[in-house]
Amino acid sequence: xxxxxxxxxxxxxxxxxxxxxxxxxxxxxxxxxxxxxxxxxxxxxxxxxxxxxxxxxxxxxxxxxxxxxxxxxxxxxxxxxxxxxxxxxxxxxxxxxxxxxxxxxxxxxxxxxxxxxxxxxxxxxxxxxxxxxxxxxxxxxxxxxxxxxxxxxxxxxxxxxxxxxxxxxxxxxxxxxxxxxxxxxxxxxxxxxxxxxxxxxxxxxxxxxxxxxxxxxxxxxxxxxxxxxxxxxxxxxxxxxxxxxxxxxxxxxxxxxxxxxxxxxxxxxxxxxxxxxxxxxxxxxxxxxxxxxxxxxxxxxxxxxxxxxxxxxxxxxxxxxxxxxxxxxxxxxxxxxxxxxxxxxxxxxxxxxxxxxxxxxxxxxxxxxxxxxxxxxxxxxxxxxxxxxxxxxxxxxxxxxxxxxxxxxxxxxxxxxxxxxxxxxxxxxxxxxxxxxxxxxxxxxxxx
Numbered sequence: 001x002x003x004x005x006x007x008x009x010x011x012x013x014x015x016x017x018x019x020x021x022x023x024x025x026x027x028x029x030x031x032x033x034x035x036x037x038x039x040x041x042x043x044x045x046x047x048x049x050x051x052x053x054x055x056x057x058x059x060x061x062x063x064x065x066x067x068x069x070x071x072x073x074x075x076x077x078x079x080x081x082x083x084x085x086x087x088x089x090x091x092x093x094x095x096x097x098x099x100x101x102x103x104x105x106x107x108x109x110x111x112x113x114x115x116x117x118x119x120x121x122x123x124x125x126x127x128x129x130x131x132x133x134x135x136x137x138x139x140x141x142x143x144x145x146x147x148x149x150x151x152x153x154x155x156x157x158x159x160x161x162x163x164x165x166x167x168x169x170x171x172x173x174x175x176x177x178x179x180x181x182x183x184x185x186x187x188x189x190x191x192x193x194x195x196x197x198x199x200x201x202x203x204x205x206x207x208x209x210x211x212x213x214x215x216x217x218x219x220x221x222x223x224x225x226x227x228x229x230x231x232x233x234x235x236x237x238x239x240x241x242x243x244x245x246x247x248x249x250x251x252x253x254x255x256x257x258x259x260x261x262x263x264x265x266x267x268x269x270x271x272x273x274x275x276x277x278x279x280x281x282x283x284x285x286x287x288x289x290x291x292x293x294x295x296x297x298x299x300x301x302x303x304x305x306x307x308x309x310x311x312x313x314x315x316x317x318x319x320x321x322x323x324x325x326x327x328x329x330x331x332x333x334x335x336x337x338x339x340x341x342x343x344x345x346x347x348x349x350x351x352x353x354x355x356x357x358x359x360x361x362x363x364x365x366x367x368x369x370x371x372x373x374x375x376x377x378x379x380x381x382x383x384x385x386x387x388x389x390x391x392x393x394x395x396x397x398x399x400x401x402x403x404x405x406x407x408x409x410x411x412x413x414x415x416x417x418x419x420x421x422x423x424x425x426x427x428x429x430x431x432x433x434x435x436x437x438x439x440x441x442x443x444x445x446x447x448x
Contacts, residue, residue, distance in 0.1 A: 001031060001032065001035065002035055003034075003035060003038045003039070005038060005044070005045045005050070006031045006032075006034060006035065006038055006050070009031060009050045009051055009054060010027060010028060010031055012051065012054075013027050013054055016055075017103070017106070019103070020103040020106060020107070022103060022104065022107045022324075022325075023103055023106050023107045023110070025352070025353055026107050026110055026111065026349065027054055027110070028353065029353050029427070029431070030110075030114070030431050030435075031050075032428075033427065033428040033431035033432055033435075034050075034431070034432065034435070036420045036421060036422070037420055037432065041439075043443060044439065047442075047443060047447070048447070049439050049442055049443065052442065052447075053084065053113075053435070053438070053439070053442070054110070056081050056082060056083040056084070056106065056109060056110075057082045057083060057084060057085065058081075058082050059079075059080075059081050059082075059102060059105075059106070060079065060080040060081075060082070060128075060153075060156055061077065061078070061079055061102060062077070062078045062079075062152045062153075063075055063076070063077060063078070063152075064076045064077065064078045064130055064132065064145065064148050064149045064152065065148060066141070066144045066145040066147075066148045067144055068141055069138055069140060069141055076130050076131050076132040076145070077130060077131050078128070078129070078130040078149050078152060078153065079100065079101075079102055079105045079128050079129055079130065080105075080126065080127075080128035080153060080156055080157075080162070080164075081102075081105045081106055081108075081109035081126060081127050081128065082109075082124075082126045082156070082162055083109040083110055083112065083113045083124070083125045083126055083127070084113040084124050084125050084438065085124035086124060086438050086441040086442045086445065087116075087117060087122055087123070087124060087437065087438055087441045088116070088121070088122035088123040088124050089122075089123065089124055089159070089160055089161055089162060089163060090123075090124045090125065090126035090161065090162035090163070091112070091116055091123040091124060091125065091126060091162070091163050091165070091377060091380065091381070092108070092109060092112040092116075092125055092126035092127040092128065092164065092165070092377070093112075093127065093128075093129075093164065093165045093166055093167030093168075093170065093196075093376075093377075094128045094129045094130075094164045094165070094166065094167055094170045094174075095108075095127070095128070095129035095130075095167040095168045095169055095170060096129055096130050096132045096133065096134050096168070096169035096170050096174065097129065097131070097132075097133060097168055097169050098131055098132075098133050099131075100129045100130060100131045101131065105127050105128060105129065107349070108127040108348055109125060109126055109127035110125070111125075111348060111349065111369070111370055112125035112126060112127055112377070113125030113434075113438065114370045114430070114431060114434040114435065114438075115369075115370040115371070115373075115374050115377060115434070116374075116377060117433075117434030117435070117437050117438045118370065118371055118374055118409045118412060118413070118430060118433060118434045119374050119377065119378045119381060119405060119409065120405060120408055120409075121378060121381035121382075121405075123163075123377070123381055126162055126164075127167075128153070128164060129167065129169075129170070130145075130149055132145055132149075132169075133169070134169050134170075134174065135169075139173070142173065142174060142177065143177045146174050146177035146178045146181065147177060147178075147180075147181040149178065150177075150178040150181045150182050150185075151181060151185065154181075154182050154185050154186065157193060157194075158190065158193055159190050159191075159192035159193045159384070159387075159388075163192060163193060163194065163195060163380075163384060164178075164194055164195075165194070165195040165196045165376075165377070165380045166195075166196035168242075168323075170196075171196070171243075172196060172197070172198050172203070172208075175194055175195075175196045175197055175198075176197065176198055176201075178194060179193075179194050179197055179201070182194065191387035191388075192383075192384040192387040192388055195207075195380035195383045195384060196380065196383075197383070202383070202386070202387050203383065204379055204380075204382055204383035204386055204392075204393070204398055205392070205393065205394065205395040205398055206379060206395050206398040206399050206402065207376075207379050207380070207383060207398075208243055208247065209243075209247040209250070209251075209399075210247075210375045210376050210378065210379035210398075210402055211243070211244045211247070211248075211346070211373055211375050211376030211379075212243065212244050212245065212246065212247030212248035212249070212250065212251060212321070212346070212375075213247055213248075213250075213251045213375060213399065213402065213403075214372070214373065214374060214375015214376065214378065214379075214402055214405075214406045215244075215248050215251075215319065215321070215344055215346045215367075215372050215373055215375065216231070216248060216251035216252055216255060216344075217251075217375070217402070217403050217406035217407065218344065218367055218371060218372045218374075218375075218406045218409060218410050219231075219317070219319070219342065219344040219367055219372065220255060221406070221407055221410040221411075222342060222344070222365055222367050222410060222426065223317075223341075223342055223365070225410075225414060225424075226342075226365040226424050227341050227342060227365055229341075230255065230256070231252055231255035231256050231257035231317070232255070232256035232257070233256060233257075233258070234256075234257045234258070234316040234317050235257075235258055235260050235314075235315045235316050235317070236249075236252050236257045236258065236259045236260065236315060236316070236317045236318075236319060237259070237260060237261045237262075237310060237311070237313060237315040237317075237318050237319065238252065238259050238261075238262050238319045238321055238346070239262070239263045239268075239307065239310060239319070239320045239321055239322040239326060239346075239347075239350075240262070240263060240264070240320075240321040240322035240323070240346070240347065241262050241263065241264045241280060241283075241284045241291050242284070242321075244321045244346055244347065244373070244376075245262060245321040245322065245346065246277070246280060246281060246284065246285070248319055248321050248346055249262065249275060249277055249280070250277055252317075252319070253274075253277065257317065258274045259274060259275045259277075260272060260274060260275065260313065260315065261275070261310055261313050261315075262275055262280060262291065263291060263307040263310050263322060264284075264290060264291040264307065264322075265307065265322075266290055266291070266292065266305065266307065267291065267292060267303055267304050267305040267306055267307055268291070268303070268304055268307050268309070268310040269291055269292070269294045269295050269301050269302065269303050269304075270301065270302045270304065270310075270313055271294075271298060271300065271301040271302075272300065273300055275294075276294075276298055279294055279297055279298055280294060283297075291303070307322065307326075308326070308331065311327070311331045311334040311335050311338070312334060313338070314337075314338030314339055314340075315335075315338055315339075315340055316339065316340060316341055316342075317340065317341065317342050317343075317344070318335050318340050318342070318343045318344070319343075319344045319346050320343070320345060320346060320347055320350035320351070321346030321347050321350075322347055322350070323347055323350065324347060324348050324349045324350060325349065325350065325351075325352055326347070326350045326351075327343075327350055327351045327352065327355045328352045328354070328355050329352070329354050329355050329358055331355065332351070332354075332355035332356075332358045332359050333358065335359065335364070336358070336359065336362045336364060340364055341364060341365065342364060342365040342366075342367070343359055343364055343365070343366050343367065344366075344367040344372050345366070345367060345368055345369035345372050345373065346369070346372065346373050347369065347373070348369050348373070349369055350369065351366070356368075356427060360425065360427070365424070365426075366426060366427060367426055368413075368426055368427045368430050370430050370431075370434070371409050371410070371413050371426060371430040374405075374406070374409055375402055375405070375406055378402060378405045378406075379398060379402055382398055382401055382402070409430075410426075412429075412430075412433040413426045413429035413430040413433050414426065414429055415429070415433070416428075416429040416430070416432040416433035416436070417429030417432075419432070420432055
């Protein structure tokens with residue numbers, strides 16, 4: 001790094017967290033984004049702003065004992081990283097997956113701070129979860145785990161403190177079980193203490209669709225501004241087949257694009273005539289089946305094992321919505337060779353930094369996850385608002401507010417990229433726009 005201050009901060013991160021390579025990569029990308037403006041802000045070093053920003057307020061780890069259907073006690077580990085609350089209470093999802101650990105939570109918590117800073121809503125950043133796998137578990141087992149998990153976590157959350165939501169492995173079912181136990185423990189109906197709830201007890205319409213729709217709203221703005229086009233008539237690949245991917249594909253189709261491939265953890269399906277979304281919804285949302293069934297039911301579709309090979313298929317717009325780090329340099333080169341004009345990150349950090357840099361150097365427009373997939377947490381913020389004012393907005397009203405938020409996020413990221421002399425580099429623009437807002441709040445509040 002050119003800046004001695006930025007290098008010093010990065011070296012401190014390496015020394016404190018030597019075994020967190022994913023976190024190191026995330027911090028390096030962020031600090032690199034500040035290279036062109038750090039000398040204009042001597043107050044950052046004078047007040048230790050960056051040193052404080054890269055260090056979470058607190059990291060909580062706890063055991064989660066629960067009883068399976070055979071009456072045997074199982075023990076998992078739970079986590080919550082409360083990263084920064086300079087502009088609002090902590091906000092971020094809960095992830096249940098065997099891959100969850102403190103390093104992953106730290107990485108995602110840091111990204112949530114920057115993402116929430118872009119939303120225009122007063123929300124800080126946090127992330128949490130457990131190394132529990134809900135797949136293959138009965139409803140009773142999931143309920144008992146969720147009750148045990150929130151029995152410990154409840155002392156650290158609340159509508160003015162930290163508001164968890166769903167994430168990978170945590171949907172309306174899990175949030176419902178946790179909310180019920182929270183209500184039982186506290187004796188209070190605090191609707192804004194958890195988001196992603198069911199509609200009958202304070203959930204928001206359009207929340208299920210929000211992340212996927214929001215990605216498309218952001219990407220549409222990016223296509224118009226940076227590529228002089230839109231989704232109409234474009235071939236699109238959407239990786240994944242969970243809620244984010246399904247509703248991203250749905251909005252792509254509504255905007256005139258043609259989704260030709262989708263995937264799950266085992267492999268992908270390619271339908272040159274355009275994915276039949278009703279079939280995907282039936283398989284994944286109703287039957288909870290594997291995506292290979294699509295090829296059995298739709299003539300002309302092909303199923304291929306190994307989802308990483310999905311980028312062998314040429315497309316004009318790539319929308320990775322499956323998992324983090326699904327695109328490395330090799331995949332990025334395939335995307336470029338396939339004639340792609342835009343990549344929109346739907347999952348959290350699906351592109352390695354080197355892959356993102358390669359895409360941008362080849363002239364591919366890149367929508368970074370912290371900006372493009374902010375629709376989910378934005379609508380969680382709108383759910384909190386509805387809970388606080390004891391009102392429920394219509395689907396169209398929430399969707400309209402979401403659309404406006406995503407347009408504003410694009411504008412903020414683009415304007416910041418221009419201001420630092422890198423017009424169209426939305427990775428840099430998103431980091432700068434969010435950090436400038438949060439750093440101002442941190443400075444105004446003193447050393448806390």
